[in-house]
Amino acid sequence: MATATKTTAPTLINSVQRALRLLEAVGSHQDGAPAKQLAREAGLPLPTAYHLLRTLSHEHYLRREKGVFVLGDAVGRLALGGAQQERRSRLQDALAHWRDALGVPVYFAVYREGEIEFVAVADSPYAPAVPEWADFRATGHAHALGQCLLSQLDERARRDHLDRHPVQDVTPYSVRDPHTLLGRLASMERMQPVVERQQYALGTVCAAIPITAGSGAAAMAISLPLHQEKRLLPAVEQLRKGVGGVLSSLAFSISI
The missing domain is CATH 3.30.450.40 (GAF domain)
Known part of the structure; x- marks a missing residue:
């Protein structure tokens, strides 16, 4: 008797998804955007957005300038x-x-x-x-x-x-x-x-x-x-x- 094959959904890491959404949000603003706007555009709670923005900045994927976040050097290295x-x-x-x-x-x-x-x-x-x-x-x-x-x-x-x-x-x-x-x-x-x-x-x-x-x-x-x-x-x-x-x-x- 044949056994039905169960399709397993891929395991997704939510924090990675959220970080990527933030990067996409930042990338859509040539002159950068503040945390509250980025959280809203990425559909994230503000505390979560702040935590991810700090982490991404620490890893140089983002850079904070005059109260707004812009893409950092690490993103440029990825593009290169x-x-x-x-x-x-x-x-x-x-x-x-x-x-x-x-x-x-x-x-x-x-x-x-x-x-x-x-x-x-x-x-x-x-x-x-x-x-x-x-x-x-x-x-x-x-x-x-x-x-x-x-x-x-x-x-x-x-x-x-x-x-x-x-x-x-x-x-x-x-x-x-x-x-x-x-x-x-x-x-x-x-x-x-x-x-x-x-x-x-x-x-x-x-x-x-x-x-x-x-x-x-x-x-x-x-x-x-x-x-x-x-x-x-x-x-x-x-x-x-x-x-x-x-x-x-x-x-x-x-x-x-």
């Missing part, structure tokens, strides 16, 4: 976090678009506070990303993303980076000394793809393009197995020509 998450989501969507359009894994990285920071990758079982078998930050001289980012720096910043992360043999095809690398980086034409063959991972070829990201350096890259090398330049050229229309509208900043 939401905006950053939205940018990351839009970035991931853009990478996935190009992964599907080109049939290759697509990577995004930035140069932040003196370090190469790998931000995101879109790949698939049919187009797997290159495993990070050697630290991307320490081996920027050996992969296309790193070389592309370093090429966007001035010579002093490049030398500083290489002093902290010396050139080393990652594979037999890696650049051997900093002077050769610096000469190669200085000769790269602006906005042209950076190509590396088996310098970071044997059996893999990669190409990267610079991306405008606020005032800092950023780059996108693709990779392919060595036996598919003929696809590399046409694919990265398609990426270079088409990516501006997708990414420029996102107004990326280095803080992503």
Whole structure:
């Protein structure tokens, strides 16, 4: 005999609901509002409203100014976090678009506070990303993303980076000394793809393009197995020509 399934209502915390209603009430007044008005708009007894307003102010979600309550710094941090998450989501969507359009894994990285920071990758079982078998930050001289980012720096910043992360043999095809690398980086034409063959991972070829990201350096890259090398330049050229229309509208900043 079947037993009827009882639907359990979710457990709601009344104090949290009340606090959120107060925050919404405060947010609806650009210049703030006094406690009595907020209590009335939130449908709360005045003593309860006073208690929650004090708590929210203590946690910096609200701020009291000249007898009225306004939104505090903590609310701004929440909004900033939401905006950053939205940018990351839009970035991931853009990478996935190009992964599907080109049939290759697509990577995004930035140069932040003196370090190469790998931000995101879109790949698939049919187009797997290159495993990070050697630290991307320490081996920027050996992969296309790193070389592309370093090429966007001035010579002093490049030398500083290489002093902290010396050139080393990652594979037999890696650049051997900093002077050769610096000469190669200085000769790269602006906005042209950076190509590396088996310098970071044997059996893999990669190409990267610079991306405008606020005032800092950023780059996108693709990779392919060595036996598919003929696809590399046409694919990265398609990426270079088409990516501006997708990414420029996102107004990326280095803080992503």
